[in-house]
Amino acid sequence: MAIGNQLDLEFEQFSPNWDRLGVVVPPFTIEADPRFMYLSTETRRALSKVSYMVEAGQGASVIVGEVGTGKTTLASWFHSRYQRRPDFIAAKIDESPKKSGLLLLRRIAAEFGIRTRRATEDQLNEFRALLVEQSSKGILPLIIIDEAHELSPEQFVELRRLLNFRDPRGGKAFQLVLLGRPELDINLREVPDFNDRVATRSSLDPLTPEDTNSLIEYRLLAAGRDSKQVPLFAENAILPIWRETKGYPRSICLLCLHLCLELLATNGTQINAAFVTKFLEDHHDYRQAGSSRFS
Amino acid sequence: MSKKENTPPPSTLAALLKDKPKRGRPLRAVSRQNVYVALTKKQKAQIKEMAASLPKGITRADVPDLAIAILSARMEALRRAVSGRDREIPEGITDLESIYLLWDISVYEAKDTPRKWTSIRLSPQPSIELGRVHGMLYAIFSTNRSETFGLGLDLLQQFVETVLPDLDIETCELAALRQIIIDNYL
Numbered sequence: 001m002a003i004g005n006q007l008d009l010e011f012e013q014f015s016p017n018w019d020r021l022g023v024v025v026p027p028f029t030i031e032a033d034p035r036f037m038y039l040s041t042e043t044r045r046a047l048s049k050v051s052y053m054v055e056a057g058q059g060a061s062v063i064v065g066e067v068g069t070g071k072t073t074l075a076s077w078f079h080s081r082y083q084r085r086p087d088f089i090a091a092k093i094d095e096s097p098k099k100s101g102l103l104l105l106r107r108i109a110a111e112f113g114i115r116t117r118r119a120t121e122d123q124l125n126e127f128r129a130l131l132v133e134q135s136s137k138g139i140l141p142l143i144i145i146d147e148a149h150e151l152s153p154e155q156f157v158e159l160r161r162l163l164n165f166r167d168p169r170g171g172k173a174f175q176l177v178l179l180g181r182p183e184l185d186i187n188l189r190e191v192p193d194f195n196d197r198v199a200t201r202s203s204l205d206p207l208t209p210e211d212t213n214s215l216i217e218y219r220l221l222a223a224g225r226d227s228k229q230v231p232l233f234a235e236n237a238i239l240p241i242w243r244e245t246k247g248y249p250r251s252i253c254l255l256c257l258h259l260c261l262e263l264l265a266t267n268g269t270q271i272n273a274a275f276v277t278k279f280l281e282d283h284h285d286y287r288q289a290g291s292s293r294f295s
Numbered sequence: 296m297s298k299k300e301n302t303p304p305p306s307t308l309a310a311l312l313k314d315k316p317k318r319g320r321p322l323r324a325v326s327r328q329n330v331y332v333a334l335t336k337k338q339k340a341q342i343k344e345m346a347a348s349l350p351k352g353i354t355r356a357d358v359p360d361l362a363i364a365i366l367s368a369r370m371e372a373l374r375r376a377v378s379g380r381d382r383e384i385p386e387g388i389t390d391l392e393s394i395y396l397l398w399d400i401s402v403y404e405a406k407d408t409p410r411k412w413t414s415i416r417l418s419p420q421p422s423i424e425l426g427r428v429h430g431m432l433y434a435i436f437s438t439n440r441s442e443t444f445g446l447g448l449d450l451l452q453q454f455v456e457t458v459l460p461d462l463d464i465e466t467c468e469l470a471a472l473r474q475i476i477i478d479n480y481l
Contacts, residue, residue: 048388
Protein backbone atom coordinates (compact mmCIF):
# COMPACT_ATOMS: atom_id res chain seq x y z
CA MET A 1 0.00 0.00 0.00
CA ALA A 2 1.35 3.49 -0.87
CA ILE A 3 2.43 5.70 2.04
CA GLY A 4 -0.15 8.31 1.07
CA ASN A 5 -2.94 5.75 1.26
CA GLN A 6 -1.61 4.50 4.60
CA LEU A 7 -1.72 8.06 5.93
CA ASP A 8 -5.26 8.44 4.63
CA LEU A 9 -6.31 5.27 6.43
CA GLU A 10 -4.60 6.30 9.66
CA PHE A 11 -6.22 9.72 9.54
CA GLU A 12 -9.63 8.24 8.82
CA GLN A 13 -9.43 6.31 12.07
CA PHE A 14 -8.17 9.35 13.94
CA SER A 15 -10.37 12.23 15.03
CA PRO A 16 -8.18 15.20 16.05
CA ASN A 17 -8.76 16.66 19.48
CA TRP A 18 -8.00 20.33 18.74
CA ASP A 19 -8.74 21.29 22.36
CA ARG A 20 -5.48 19.65 23.38
CA LEU A 21 -3.60 22.21 21.31
CA GLY A 22 -5.52 25.03 23.00
CA VAL A 23 -7.42 26.04 19.87
CA VAL A 24 -11.17 26.14 19.27
CA VAL A 25 -11.07 25.74 15.49
CA PRO A 26 -8.50 24.04 13.24
CA PRO A 27 -5.77 26.68 12.84
CA PHE A 28 -4.24 25.59 9.55
CA THR A 29 -7.16 25.21 7.21
CA ILE A 30 -6.10 25.73 3.59
CA GLU A 31 -9.48 27.15 2.54
CA ALA A 32 -9.51 30.84 1.52
CA ASP A 33 -10.90 32.26 4.75
CA PRO A 34 -10.45 36.04 5.27
CA ARG A 35 -10.61 35.52 9.07
CA PHE A 36 -7.27 33.72 8.87
CA MET A 37 -5.66 36.12 6.41
CA TYR A 38 -2.17 36.93 7.60
CA LEU A 39 -1.05 40.35 6.43
CA SER A 40 2.53 40.10 5.26
CA THR A 41 4.22 43.30 4.09
CA GLU A 42 3.47 42.48 0.44
CA THR A 43 -0.18 41.70 1.23
CA ARG A 44 -0.53 44.99 3.10
CA ARG A 45 1.06 46.86 0.22
CA ALA A 46 -1.40 45.24 -2.23
CA LEU A 47 -4.33 45.94 0.08
CA SER A 48 -3.51 49.60 0.60
CA LYS A 49 -2.74 50.34 -3.06
CA VAL A 50 -5.69 48.45 -4.53
CA SER A 51 -8.22 49.73 -2.00
CA TYR A 52 -6.99 53.28 -2.64
CA MET A 53 -7.45 52.83 -6.40
CA VAL A 54 -10.90 51.27 -5.93
CA GLU A 55 -12.15 54.06 -3.66
CA ALA A 56 -10.58 56.82 -5.72
CA GLY A 57 -12.39 55.42 -8.80
CA GLN A 58 -9.21 54.73 -10.77
CA GLY A 59 -10.50 51.66 -12.65
CA ALA A 60 -8.45 48.47 -12.95
CA SER A 61 -5.99 47.04 -10.43
CA VAL A 62 -3.94 43.88 -10.90
CA ILE A 63 -2.51 41.54 -8.27
CA VAL A 64 -0.25 38.69 -9.39
CA GLY A 65 1.20 35.84 -7.39
CA GLU A 66 2.26 32.23 -7.73
CA VAL A 67 0.01 29.35 -6.68
CA GLY A 68 -0.60 29.38 -2.93
CA THR A 69 0.50 32.96 -2.20
CA GLY A 70 -2.93 34.01 -0.95
CA LYS A 71 -4.63 35.55 -3.99
CA THR A 72 -7.98 33.86 -3.41
CA THR A 73 -7.94 34.83 0.27
CA LEU A 74 -7.27 38.42 -0.77
CA ALA A 75 -10.11 38.26 -3.30
CA SER A 76 -12.44 37.00 -0.54
CA TRP A 77 -11.22 39.81 1.73
CA PHE A 78 -12.03 42.47 -0.87
CA HIS A 79 -15.41 40.90 -1.57
CA SER A 80 -16.42 40.55 2.07
CA ARG A 81 -15.25 44.07 3.01
CA TYR A 82 -16.78 45.96 0.09
CA GLN A 83 -19.99 43.96 0.12
CA ARG A 84 -20.60 45.26 3.64
CA ARG A 85 -20.07 48.90 2.64
CA PRO A 86 -23.23 50.86 1.85
CA ASP A 87 -21.45 52.79 -0.91
CA PHE A 88 -20.33 49.72 -2.88
CA ILE A 89 -21.85 46.71 -4.60
CA ALA A 90 -19.38 43.90 -5.20
CA ALA A 91 -19.38 40.97 -7.62
CA LYS A 92 -16.78 38.20 -7.33
CA ILE A 93 -16.02 35.83 -10.19
CA ASP A 94 -14.04 32.84 -8.92
CA GLU A 95 -13.63 31.13 -12.24
CA SER A 96 -14.42 33.01 -15.42
CA PRO A 97 -16.24 31.28 -18.29
CA LYS A 98 -13.93 30.11 -21.09
CA LYS A 99 -13.07 32.55 -23.90
CA SER A 100 -16.43 34.22 -24.54
CA GLY A 101 -16.64 37.91 -23.65
CA LEU A 102 -20.43 37.82 -23.57
CA LEU A 103 -20.46 34.88 -21.16
CA LEU A 104 -18.15 36.80 -18.83
CA LEU A 105 -20.45 39.84 -18.95
CA ARG A 106 -23.43 37.57 -18.27
CA ARG A 107 -21.65 36.02 -15.27
CA ILE A 108 -20.86 39.48 -13.86
CA ALA A 109 -24.45 40.56 -14.47
CA ALA A 110 -25.73 37.51 -12.61
CA GLU A 111 -23.45 38.32 -9.66
CA PHE A 112 -24.83 41.88 -9.55
CA GLY A 113 -28.35 40.49 -9.75
CA ILE A 114 -29.22 42.23 -13.02
CA ARG A 115 -30.87 40.74 -16.09
CA THR A 116 -28.69 38.60 -18.37
CA ARG A 117 -29.04 39.15 -22.12
CA ARG A 118 -28.07 37.17 -25.21
CA ALA A 119 -26.45 40.02 -27.15
CA THR A 120 -23.35 41.88 -25.98
CA GLU A 121 -24.78 45.34 -26.69
CA ASP A 122 -27.98 44.51 -24.80
CA GLN A 123 -25.93 43.24 -21.88
CA LEU A 124 -23.86 46.43 -21.86
CA ASN A 125 -27.09 48.43 -21.84
CA GLU A 126 -28.15 46.50 -18.74
CA PHE A 127 -24.86 47.54 -17.10
CA ARG A 128 -25.53 51.13 -18.16
CA ALA A 129 -28.96 50.99 -16.53
CA LEU A 130 -27.36 49.55 -13.37
CA LEU A 131 -24.91 52.45 -13.31
CA VAL A 132 -27.62 55.08 -13.68
CA GLU A 133 -29.55 53.49 -10.83
CA GLN A 134 -26.58 53.02 -8.49
CA SER A 135 -24.72 56.26 -9.20
CA SER A 136 -27.82 58.24 -8.22
CA LYS A 137 -27.39 56.66 -4.77
CA GLY A 138 -23.61 57.25 -4.76
CA ILE A 139 -22.89 53.52 -5.05
CA LEU A 140 -19.85 52.26 -6.94
CA PRO A 141 -19.85 48.77 -8.52
CA LEU A 142 -16.75 46.65 -7.86
CA ILE A 143 -15.88 43.55 -9.91
CA ILE A 144 -13.32 41.10 -8.50
CA ILE A 145 -12.03 38.40 -10.87
CA ASP A 146 -9.94 35.59 -9.42
CA GLU A 147 -7.82 33.34 -11.70
CA ALA A 148 -7.72 36.25 -14.17
CA HIS A 149 -4.76 34.70 -16.01
CA GLU A 150 -7.37 32.49 -17.71
CA LEU A 151 -9.15 35.45 -19.32
CA SER A 152 -9.04 35.54 -23.12
CA PRO A 153 -8.23 38.65 -25.24
CA GLU A 154 -11.93 38.82 -26.18
CA GLN A 155 -12.89 38.96 -22.50
CA PHE A 156 -10.37 41.74 -21.87
CA VAL A 157 -12.05 43.72 -24.68
CA GLU A 158 -15.42 43.50 -22.89
CA LEU A 159 -13.85 44.44 -19.56
CA ARG A 160 -12.24 47.45 -21.24
CA ARG A 161 -15.68 48.52 -22.48
CA LEU A 162 -16.96 48.35 -18.91
CA LEU A 163 -14.00 50.47 -17.78
CA ASN A 164 -14.97 53.14 -20.32
CA PHE A 165 -18.20 53.85 -18.44
CA ARG A 166 -17.91 57.04 -16.39
CA ASP A 167 -19.55 58.01 -13.12
CA PRO A 168 -21.06 61.51 -12.58
CA ARG A 169 -17.82 62.69 -10.88
CA GLY A 170 -15.85 61.84 -14.02
CA GLY A 171 -14.08 58.82 -12.51
CA LYS A 172 -14.30 55.29 -13.83
CA ALA A 173 -17.73 53.88 -13.08
CA PHE A 174 -16.76 50.22 -12.68
CA GLN A 175 -13.88 49.29 -10.42
CA LEU A 176 -12.06 46.13 -11.38
CA VAL A 177 -9.65 43.98 -9.37
CA LEU A 178 -7.93 41.19 -11.30
CA LEU A 179 -6.02 38.49 -9.39
CA GLY A 180 -4.01 35.81 -11.15
CA ARG A 181 -0.77 33.98 -11.67
CA PRO A 182 2.26 35.79 -13.17
CA GLU A 183 1.06 34.74 -16.66
CA LEU A 184 -1.56 37.47 -16.23
CA ASP A 185 1.15 40.10 -16.75
CA ILE A 186 2.18 38.39 -20.01
CA ASN A 187 -1.44 38.15 -21.19
CA LEU A 188 -1.99 41.82 -20.43
CA ARG A 189 0.86 42.79 -22.73
CA GLU A 190 -1.14 41.28 -25.58
CA VAL A 191 -4.06 43.62 -24.88
CA PRO A 192 -2.38 47.08 -24.72
CA ASP A 193 -5.72 48.91 -24.78
CA PHE A 194 -6.67 47.26 -21.50
CA ASN A 195 -3.14 47.27 -20.11
CA ASP A 196 -2.95 51.07 -20.39
CA ARG A 197 -5.98 51.33 -18.14
CA VAL A 198 -4.41 49.40 -15.26
CA ALA A 199 -3.95 51.87 -12.40
CA THR A 200 -1.79 49.75 -10.09
CA ARG A 201 0.04 46.44 -10.10
CA SER A 202 1.00 44.49 -7.00
CA SER A 203 2.68 41.15 -6.54
CA LEU A 204 2.41 38.63 -3.75
CA ASP A 205 5.76 37.02 -3.09
CA PRO A 206 6.55 33.96 -0.93
CA LEU A 207 7.06 34.71 2.76
CA THR A 208 10.38 35.25 4.51
CA PRO A 209 11.28 33.01 7.51
CA GLU A 210 10.22 35.86 9.86
CA ASP A 211 6.88 36.18 8.08
CA THR A 212 6.49 32.38 8.19
CA ASN A 213 6.86 32.53 11.97
CA SER A 214 4.39 35.42 12.17
CA LEU A 215 1.87 33.56 9.97
CA ILE A 216 2.01 30.48 12.21
CA GLU A 217 1.65 32.59 15.37
CA TYR A 218 -1.20 34.60 13.83
CA ARG A 219 -3.09 31.50 12.71
CA LEU A 220 -2.82 29.92 16.18
CA LEU A 221 -3.97 33.17 17.79
CA ALA A 222 -6.89 33.50 15.37
CA ALA A 223 -7.87 29.90 16.13
CA GLY A 224 -8.11 30.74 19.83
CA ARG A 225 -4.76 29.71 21.30
CA ASP A 226 -3.66 31.81 24.27
CA SER A 227 -0.47 33.73 23.43
CA LYS A 228 0.72 33.28 27.03
CA GLN A 229 1.00 29.51 26.55
CA VAL A 230 4.31 27.85 25.67
CA PRO A 231 4.76 28.28 21.88
CA LEU A 232 3.34 25.29 19.99
CA PHE A 233 6.03 25.71 17.35
CA ALA A 234 9.51 26.06 18.82
CA GLU A 235 11.69 28.78 17.32
CA ASN A 236 14.00 26.24 15.70
CA ALA A 237 11.08 24.59 13.87
CA ILE A 238 10.46 27.62 11.65
CA LEU A 239 13.50 27.33 9.38
CA PRO A 240 12.90 23.67 8.35
CA ILE A 241 9.22 24.50 7.70
CA TRP A 242 10.22 27.50 5.57
CA ARG A 243 12.82 25.47 3.66
CA GLU A 244 10.34 22.69 2.92
CA THR A 245 7.52 25.04 1.83
CA LYS A 246 9.71 27.71 0.16
CA GLY A 247 7.60 30.31 1.99
CA TYR A 248 4.32 29.70 0.11
CA PRO A 249 1.50 30.34 2.60
CA ARG A 250 -0.72 27.47 1.41
CA SER A 251 2.16 24.98 1.65
CA ILE A 252 3.07 26.32 5.10
CA CYS A 253 -0.52 25.79 6.29
CA LEU A 254 -0.71 22.29 4.80
CA LEU A 255 2.57 21.22 6.43
CA CYS A 256 1.63 22.80 9.77
CA LEU A 257 -1.75 21.04 9.66
CA HIS A 258 -0.01 17.68 9.22
CA LEU A 259 2.54 18.51 11.92
CA CYS A 260 -0.29 19.33 14.36
CA LEU A 261 -2.06 16.07 13.50
CA GLU A 262 1.18 14.15 14.01
CA LEU A 263 1.70 15.90 17.36
CA LEU A 264 -1.80 14.93 18.46
CA ALA A 265 -1.32 11.34 17.27
CA THR A 266 1.96 10.99 19.17
CA ASN A 267 0.72 12.82 22.29
CA GLY A 268 3.56 15.34 21.95
CA THR A 269 3.56 18.84 23.42
CA GLN A 270 5.71 20.94 21.11
CA ILE A 271 6.83 20.94 17.49
CA ASN A 272 10.57 21.52 17.21
CA ALA A 273 13.18 21.17 14.45
CA ALA A 274 13.81 17.46 15.19
CA PHE A 275 10.06 16.76 15.08
CA VAL A 276 9.71 18.50 11.69
CA THR A 277 12.74 16.70 10.23
CA LYS A 278 11.53 13.30 11.43
CA PHE A 279 8.03 13.97 10.08
CA LEU A 280 9.38 14.95 6.67
CA GLU A 281 11.57 11.82 6.58
CA ASP A 282 8.70 9.51 7.55
CA HIS A 283 5.94 11.21 5.53
CA HIS A 284 7.71 12.82 2.61
CA ASP A 285 4.53 12.48 0.51
CA TYR A 286 2.25 14.10 3.13
CA ARG A 287 0.89 16.40 0.41
CA GLN A 288 -0.90 13.45 -1.18
CA ALA A 289 -2.63 12.60 2.09
CA GLY A 290 -6.10 14.02 2.62
CA SER A 291 -6.43 17.18 4.65
CA SER A 292 -9.89 18.62 4.16
CA ARG A 293 -11.57 15.99 6.31
CA PHE A 294 -9.73 17.26 9.41
CA SER A 295 -10.60 20.92 8.97
CA MET B 296 8.32 135.80 10.62
CA SER B 297 10.68 133.31 12.20
CA LYS B 298 11.94 130.19 10.43
CA LYS B 299 10.11 128.01 12.88
CA GLU B 300 6.78 129.54 11.99
CA ASN B 301 7.37 128.83 8.23
CA THR B 302 7.51 125.02 8.57
CA PRO B 303 4.05 123.51 8.49
CA PRO B 304 2.98 121.63 11.59
CA PRO B 305 3.38 117.85 11.27
CA SER B 306 0.25 116.14 10.02
CA THR B 307 -1.40 114.03 12.64
CA LEU B 308 -2.46 111.50 10.02
CA ALA B 309 1.06 111.22 8.57
CA ALA B 310 2.42 110.69 12.04
CA LEU B 311 -0.06 107.97 12.69
CA LEU B 312 0.77 106.11 9.46
CA LYS B 313 4.52 106.45 9.81
CA ASP B 314 6.34 103.22 10.67
CA LYS B 315 3.11 101.41 11.19
CA PRO B 316 2.93 97.87 9.89
CA LYS B 317 0.47 97.30 7.08
CA ARG B 318 -2.68 95.39 7.82
CA GLY B 319 -2.82 91.63 7.12
CA ARG B 320 0.34 89.56 6.90
CA PRO B 321 3.14 90.92 9.15
CA LEU B 322 6.26 92.28 7.41
CA ARG B 323 8.59 90.07 9.40
CA ALA B 324 8.19 86.36 9.94
CA VAL B 325 6.22 85.61 13.07
CA SER B 326 8.31 83.76 15.60
CA ARG B 327 8.01 79.98 15.51
CA GLN B 328 6.38 77.95 18.24
CA ASN B 329 7.94 75.11 20.16
CA VAL B 330 6.27 71.75 19.55
CA TYR B 331 7.45 68.75 21.53
CA VAL B 332 8.02 65.44 19.74
CA ALA B 333 10.02 62.30 20.49
CA LEU B 334 12.60 61.64 17.78
CA THR B 335 15.06 58.82 17.21
CA LYS B 336 18.74 59.46 16.58
CA LYS B 337 18.19 58.47 12.97
CA GLN B 338 15.46 61.07 12.54
CA LYS B 339 17.66 63.82 13.98
CA ALA B 340 20.40 62.86 11.54
CA GLN B 341 17.79 62.74 8.78
CA ILE B 342 16.82 66.39 9.46
CA LYS B 343 20.47 67.43 9.27
CA GLU B 344 21.09 65.52 6.02
CA MET B 345 17.95 66.84 4.37
CA ALA B 346 18.85 70.44 5.24
CA ALA B 347 22.07 69.96 3.28
CA SER B 348 20.18 68.59 0.24
CA LEU B 349 17.59 71.39 0.09
CA PRO B 350 18.07 74.45 -2.17
CA LYS B 351 20.11 77.42 -0.94
CA GLY B 352 17.98 79.76 1.13
CA ILE B 353 16.41 76.90 3.10
CA THR B 354 18.03 76.22 6.43
CA ARG B 355 17.86 73.37 8.92
CA ALA B 356 15.31 75.35 10.95
CA ASP B 357 12.92 75.28 7.96
CA VAL B 358 12.89 71.47 7.66
CA PRO B 359 10.05 70.87 10.20
CA ASP B 360 7.86 73.46 8.41
CA LEU B 361 8.49 71.76 5.06
CA ALA B 362 7.84 68.30 6.53
CA ILE B 363 4.44 69.45 7.76
CA ALA B 364 3.68 71.18 4.45
CA ILE B 365 4.25 67.97 2.51
CA LEU B 366 2.40 65.81 5.05
CA SER B 367 -0.59 68.12 4.99
CA ALA B 368 -0.64 68.26 1.16
CA ARG B 369 -0.47 64.48 0.75
CA MET B 370 -3.12 63.77 3.38
CA GLU B 371 -5.38 66.31 1.71
CA ALA B 372 -4.78 64.61 -1.65
CA LEU B 373 -5.69 61.25 -0.08
CA ARG B 374 -8.82 62.71 1.49
CA ARG B 375 -9.90 64.30 -1.79
CA ALA B 376 -9.35 61.06 -3.71
CA VAL B 377 -11.88 59.22 -1.56
CA SER B 378 -14.11 62.22 -0.83
CA GLY B 379 -17.16 60.62 -2.43
CA ARG B 380 -16.98 57.58 -0.18
CA ASP B 381 -18.09 57.14 3.40
CA ARG B 382 -14.56 56.86 4.82
CA GLU B 383 -11.66 59.32 5.02
CA ILE B 384 -9.08 56.57 4.50
CA PRO B 385 -9.49 53.65 2.06
CA GLU B 386 -10.59 50.28 3.44
CA GLY B 387 -7.25 48.51 2.92
CA ILE B 388 -5.23 51.09 4.85
CA THR B 389 -5.41 49.53 8.26
CA ASP B 390 -2.56 51.22 10.13
CA LEU B 391 0.18 53.81 9.82
CA GLU B 392 2.50 51.30 8.15
CA SER B 393 -0.08 50.83 5.37
CA ILE B 394 0.23 54.54 4.58
CA TYR B 395 4.00 54.06 4.24
CA LEU B 396 3.34 51.13 1.90
CA LEU B 397 0.74 53.05 -0.13
CA TRP B 398 3.15 55.91 -0.78
CA ASP B 399 6.18 53.62 -1.25
CA ILE B 400 8.13 55.19 1.58
CA SER B 401 10.94 52.92 2.62
CA VAL B 402 11.90 54.52 5.91
CA TYR B 403 9.79 53.21 8.74
CA GLU B 404 11.09 52.89 12.27
CA ALA B 405 9.57 50.39 14.65
CA LYS B 406 7.58 51.71 17.60
CA ASP B 407 10.08 50.36 20.12
CA THR B 408 13.08 52.28 18.69
CA PRO B 409 14.48 54.46 21.53
CA ARG B 410 13.39 58.10 21.19
CA LYS B 411 14.26 61.32 22.97
CA TRP B 412 11.89 64.18 23.59
CA THR B 413 12.95 67.28 21.76
CA SER B 414 11.38 70.53 20.62
CA ILE B 415 10.92 71.42 16.99
CA ARG B 416 10.07 74.98 16.01
CA LEU B 417 7.09 75.38 13.73
CA SER B 418 5.57 78.48 12.14
CA PRO B 419 1.97 79.17 13.23
CA GLN B 420 0.28 77.70 10.12
CA PRO B 421 2.31 74.43 10.05
CA SER B 422 1.68 73.93 13.75
CA ILE B 423 -2.06 74.11 13.09
CA GLU B 424 -1.69 71.70 10.15
CA LEU B 425 0.30 69.24 12.29
CA GLY B 426 -2.51 69.33 14.85
CA ARG B 427 -5.11 68.70 12.15
CA VAL B 428 -3.28 65.72 10.58
CA HIS B 429 -2.38 64.31 13.99
CA GLY B 430 -6.02 64.54 15.06
CA MET B 431 -7.15 62.60 12.00
CA LEU B 432 -4.47 59.89 12.25
CA TYR B 433 -5.01 59.58 15.99
CA ALA B 434 -8.75 59.06 15.48
CA ILE B 435 -8.18 56.32 12.90
CA PHE B 436 -4.96 54.56 13.98
CA SER B 437 -4.18 56.02 17.45
CA THR B 438 -1.05 57.54 15.95
CA ASN B 439 0.79 59.94 18.28
CA ARG B 440 2.19 63.35 17.39
CA SER B 441 5.78 62.10 17.11
CA GLU B 442 4.79 59.36 14.65
CA THR B 443 2.80 61.91 12.63
CA PHE B 444 5.81 64.22 12.45
CA GLY B 445 8.02 61.20 11.57
CA LEU B 446 5.74 60.45 8.63
CA GLY B 447 6.16 64.06 7.48
CA LEU B 448 9.95 63.74 7.69
CA ASP B 449 9.92 60.52 5.64
CA LEU B 450 7.65 62.12 3.03
CA LEU B 451 10.01 65.09 2.81
CA GLN B 452 12.95 62.74 2.39
CA GLN B 453 11.13 60.99 -0.47
CA PHE B 454 10.41 64.40 -2.04
CA VAL B 455 14.04 65.47 -1.72
CA GLU B 456 15.28 62.21 -3.26
CA THR B 457 12.75 61.73 -6.05
CA VAL B 458 11.03 65.00 -6.97
CA LEU B 459 13.45 67.80 -6.10
CA PRO B 460 16.30 66.72 -8.44
CA ASP B 461 13.92 66.96 -11.43
CA LEU B 462 12.82 70.47 -10.46
CA ASP B 463 16.41 71.74 -10.66
CA ILE B 464 16.05 74.57 -8.12
CA GLU B 465 19.27 76.17 -6.86
CA THR B 466 17.98 78.96 -4.66
CA CYS B 467 14.56 79.17 -3.11
CA GLU B 468 12.74 80.69 -0.17
CA LEU B 469 10.64 78.75 2.28
CA ALA B 470 7.31 80.16 1.05
CA ALA B 471 8.19 79.40 -2.58
CA LEU B 472 9.18 75.80 -1.79
CA ARG B 473 5.98 75.35 0.20
CA GLN B 474 4.03 76.46 -2.86
CA ILE B 475 5.99 74.06 -5.09
CA ILE B 476 5.08 71.19 -2.73
CA ILE B 477 1.40 72.13 -2.74
CA ASP B 478 1.35 72.46 -6.55
CA ASN B 479 3.06 69.10 -6.90
CA TYR B 480 0.56 67.09 -4.82
CA LEU B 481 -2.71 69.00 -5.01
